[in-house]
Amino acid sequence: MAETGTSKVLVSSARDDVSRNLVRLLKQRGASPEVVRDSSEWSGHSPDLLFLDLERGTAEVRAAREAFGISCEIVALVDNRSFERLLPALAACVGDDLFLPLNREEVGLRWERHSSGRGGTRARRGGLHEDIVLEFASRPDLLQAVISEVVEACERLAFSGPRATLNLRVALGEALANAILYGNRQDPGKRVRIQAELRPGEVVVTVADEGEGFDPSRVADPTLPENRGRSHGRGLFLLRSLADEVRFNEVGNAVTLVLRG
Amino acid sequence: MSFSIRDDGEITIVNVDGELIVGNRQELKANVLDRLERGDRKFLIDFSDSSYIDSSGLGVLVSLSKKIREAGGALRLAGLNEDLRTLFELTKLDTLFQIADTRAAALADF
Numbered sequence: 001m002a003e004t005g006t007s008k009v010l011v012s013s014a015r016d017d018v019s020r021n022l023v024r025l026l027k028q029r030g031a032s033p034e035v036v037r038d039s040s041e042w043s044g045h046s047p048d049l050l051f052l053d054l055e056r057g058t059a060e061v062r063a064a065r066e067a068f069g070i071s072c073e074i075v076a077l078v079d080n081r082s083f084e085r086l087l088p089a090l091a092a093c094v095g096d097d098l099f100l101p102l103n104r105e106e107v108g109l110r111w112e113r114h115s116s117g118r119g120g121t122r123a124r125r126g127g128l129h130e131d132i133v134l135e136f137a138s139r140p141d142l143l144q145a146v147i148s149e150v151v152e153a154c155e156r157l158a159f160s161g162p163r164a165t166l167n168l169r170v171a172l173g174e175a176l177a178n179a180i181l182y183g184n185r186q187d188p189g190k191r192v193r194i195q196a197e198l199r200p201g202e203v204v205v206t207v208a209d210e211g212e213g214f215d216p217s218r219v220a221d222p223t224l225p226e227n228r229g230r231s232h233g234r235g236l237f238l239l240r241s242l243a244d245e246v247r248f249n250e251v252g253n254a255v256t257l258v259l260r261g
Numbered sequence: 262m263s264f265s266i267r268d269d270g271e272i273t274i275v276n277v278d279g280e281l282i283v284g285n286r287q288e289l290k291a292n293v294l295d296r297l298e299r300g301d302r303k304f305l306i307d308f309s310d311s312s313y314i315d316s317s318g319l320g321v322l323v324s325l326s327k328k329i330r331e332a333g334g335a336l337r338l339a340g341l342n343e344d345l346r347t348l349f350e351l352t353k354l355d356t357l358f359q360i361a362d363t364r365a366a367a368l369a370d371f
Contacts, residue, residue, distance in 0.1 A: 144284070238352065
């Protein structure tokens with residue numbers, strides 16, 4: 001991937017020995033990391049890869065997601081004392097972890113994974129075409145950040161107006177809500193995966209969950225008078241009404257939406 | 262999303278600020294049902310500060326409307342922007358709810 005050399009790497013740790021060591025190991029792999037002590041020094045940075053010391057707690061993970069968006073890959077730095085924070089951090093979209101003391105091979109492995117585009121959460125950008133691949137825990141509170149990321153990319157590269165802010169936003173939201181609520185049954189250990197291809201005039205996005213799937217032909221039409229008073233069953237209908245094409249895989253645990261501007 | 266509830270005479274006005282979606286819909290439902298249990302009967306939900314409702318948000322409104330009606334009360338909606346109106350029309354929920362353009366029009370209608 002040609003753009004790996006320009007990947008922006010940030011190390012956020014208040015422990016000088018940790019950041020010094022990590023920077024040294026990353027530089028050996030050809031990365032040029034910048035170092036800050038904590039979130040108060042993040043402004044002005046927008047890394048593609050963030051090494052975040054969990055010593056300061058998991059609140060910084062959420063802050064990093066908010067500050068840097070969903071396309072920033074986060075690797076948590078964990079030691080014995082902060083180990084209990086790792087699970088909540090992973091649930092909050094941390095893509096990977098590194099245990100302290102740092103090991104040269106392990107650091108190298110994280111960097112290789114990132115630079116080959118196989119990290120946990122990432123965006124690949126190039127010219128007028130963009131692929132976004134995101135994987136995240138089955139938690140409804142992560143939905144809006146994920147949707148906003150894709151809609152913003154759509155407005156930048158594919159099309160804008162109500163087709164982006166209404167059709168894509170709602171259709172994608174329904175596909176994701178289905179994956180989290182019904183596919184993965186809100187099990188935070190199960191992941192939802194989005195793959196979006198954006199090019200001028202068109203967005204193709206696939207949402208996959210780890211559930212057993214369902215038969216989309218067996219969902220009742222919510223607009224029939226006898227069904228209008230039901231409090232459930234509008235998601236799939238909205239998705240089909242708002243997207244130009246909707247395809248399910250055979251099992252029914254992945255749906256592909258095509259939207260055109 | 263946040264929402265505020267205030268009383269205007271015998272009408273309970275709920276202002277939804279932000280998105281009514283799968284992650285927060287239960288909070289709205291619980292608060293309105295609490296008011297219903299305490300005896301409030303006329304409800305106005307104002308969406309002037311809201312840009313987005315998903316299918317589960319729509320589901321909560323349907324469920325609230327039913328419960329309020331069963332208790333002998335009334336629910337009106339107001340302030341839907343163009344996108345929200347489209348969603349109500351697509352799902353034919355515009356036939357189920359009484360929807361006013363503005364809060365003032367909805368209040369006058371009770």
